Amino acid sequence: MSTKIGIYVTGLGQSIDNETVEKYAERLINELSFKTSNISYSLKIEKKFYQTDKECTVVSLFQKNKNTLNKNQKKSPFYKIYDFQYHRILTDRFNHYNIIVKNLVLFGLVLKKLPQIFLRLFNGNGFSRPLQTFYAISILFTISICILFLIPGCIELLTTDDPKNQTLIEKINIFLCSESIPTIPVKLINSLGKKVLAITTLILLFIPKSKTIITSLATEFSCVDSYITNGEQSQILLGNLDLLIEYIAEKEVNPEIHFHAYSFGSILAIDTLFPIAKIPPSDNIQKLTKLLITIGNPFEFINAYYPTFYNDRCDIMKDRIKWLNIYSIADVFSTNHRRDNTRGEAEFGIKDISLTPENINYEITSDKSGLVAFFSLNSIKMHRCYWDKCTIGQSCMKVLLPKLIDNKYL
Known part of the structure; x- marks a missing residue:
C-alpha cells in the first residue's frame, strides 16, 4: 500500500500572507470533518532536515473512529504534507x-x-x-x-x-x-x-x-522576473525541490507524491514536472508523482509577458499524472485554461503538451466589474480569495476535497 505524500508549494508577495503548510493541512481536516461523521482528525507537526542546512515542515494527518473501544490503537497517518520553503532564496536579495x-x-x-x-x-x-x-x-x-x-x-x-x-x-x-x-x-x-x-x-x-x-x-x-530570466535562481530552487523529493523517496515507505501548488508555487511545480529544454525530470519524480494541484495558477500571465518561457518542455509526465486546476474568474492572475474568460472545462494545457487539467471553479463572490472595481485593483486583491487567514472558514478545500476522495488520493 502506498503512502500518500503531499508537497505544498505556496506563493509569493501578497499571495503568501503568512500562509503555512500547517494552515493548509488544518483547512483540509476541517473540510474532512464537515463531510464525515464519527471520525476525529488530528495533526502532528515535525521539522525535518532533508539536507544539512535545508529544513522543511512535515504535517501528518491522523484519523480515529470515535466509536472505537480500543483507546490504545496504534495510529498511523493517512496523509503527510511536506512544505517546500524557497522564499528566502528567491526574495532575500530583493528585500534586503x-x-x-x-x-x-x-x-x-x-x-x-x-x-x-x-x-x-x-x-x-x-x-x-x-x-x-x-x-x-x-x-x-x-x-x-x-x-x-x-x-x-x-x-x-x-x-x-x-x-x-x-x-x-x-x-x-x-x-x-x-x-x-x-x-x-x-x-x-x-x-x-x-x-x-x-x-x-x-x-x-x-x-x-x-x-x-x-x-x-x-x-x-x-x-x-529574476526567476524566469536568471537561470542560476531557477537551478537553485528546482535543485532544492529535487533534494526534497529524493529525501521523501528514501524516508517514506512506497510514497505516492502529490503537488499542492498555489500561485507562484504552480510555476515551480510545472517547471519540476515539465522541465525546460525537454530535459526529463529525475527518476524519482517520474516514478512517484501522481497528482498536480494548481491553485490560482498564473500560467496565462507568465505566458503573456514571457512568451517563450513555456516553449520546448519535456512532456514525459503527460500520461503519468492527473492535473486538478482550481481557478477563480474574479482573480486576474488565475488561469482557467480556456480561450475565454468563462467557467467550463479546460481547453488547453501547457503550450504543446497534450495534458489538460480538470478545471475546478471556486468563487467567493459574484463577478465584479466596473470602474470602481477596476481602479481599486479588485481583481488583483482576489488572488487571495482561495482561503481566509482564519482556518475555520470556508476555503477552496470545499471543492478540492471531493475530487481527492473520488480519485482515491485520500
Whole structure:
C-alpha cells in the first residue's frame, strides 16, 4: 500500500500572507470533518532536515473512529504534507535592498517589460486581463518614479539654509556653467516631482490596502522576473525541490507524491514536472508523482509577458499524472485554461503538451466589474480569495476535497 505524500508549494508577495503548510493541512481536516461523521482528525507537526542546512515542515494527518473501544490503537497517518520553503532564496536579495535600490530595480524592470505590456493591450496572447495588469504596472512605475523624484526634493529641503538661498541643484548648475555643459532643469524636476507625488498620494489614499498590495506586487513581479530570466535562481530552487523529493523517496515507505501548488508555487511545480529544454525530470519524480494541484495558477500571465518561457518542455509526465486546476474568474492572475474568460472545462494545457487539467471553479463572490472595481485593483486583491487567514472558514478545500476522495488520493 502506498503512502500518500503531499508537497505544498505556496506563493509569493501578497499571495503568501503568512500562509503555512500547517494552515493548509488544518483547512483540509476541517473540510474532512464537515463531510464525515464519527471520525476525529488530528495533526502532528515535525521539522525535518532533508539536507544539512535545508529544513522543511512535515504535517501528518491522523484519523480515529470515535466509536472505537480500543483507546490504545496504534495510529498511523493517512496523509503527510511536506512544505517546500524557497522564499528566502528567491526574495532575500530583493528585500534586503534599501528603498532607493528597490525602486531603481523596479523602474528598470518596468522599462524592460514596457514593449510587452503595451503589446498585450492589443494582443492578449491568451491573457484576458491585460488592461488591469497595465494599470497595476503603471502604478508601480509611477511610484518608482515618485521615490526617485523625492531624492532631489529632499536634497533641496536640506540645503535651503544657504545664505544666498541656493539649493544644491542650483549650486551644481553654477559649477557646470558652460556653453558646452547642459545645466540641470531645476524647475522641471521640481514640477514633475510635485505632480508625481500628488498622483501617488491619491492612489495611496483611495485604493484600500494599496501600500500592502503594491509592495507585495513589486516584490512578486521583481522576483518572478529574476526567476524566469536568471537561470542560476531557477537551478537553485528546482535543485532544492529535487533534494526534497529524493529525501521523501528514501524516508517514506512506497510514497505516492502529490503537488499542492498555489500561485507562484504552480510555476515551480510545472517547471519540476515539465522541465525546460525537454530535459526529463529525475527518476524519482517520474516514478512517484501522481497528482498536480494548481491553485490560482498564473500560467496565462507568465505566458503573456514571457512568451517563450513555456516553449520546448519535456512532456514525459503527460500520461503519468492527473492535473486538478482550481481557478477563480474574479482573480486576474488565475488561469482557467480556456480561450475565454468563462467557467467550463479546460481547453488547453501547457503550450504543446497534450495534458489538460480538470478545471475546478471556486468563487467567493459574484463577478465584479466596473470602474470602481477596476481602479481599486479588485481583481488583483482576489488572488487571495482561495482561503481566509482564519482556518475555520470556508476555503477552496470545499471543492478540492471531493475530487481527492473520488480519485482515491485520500
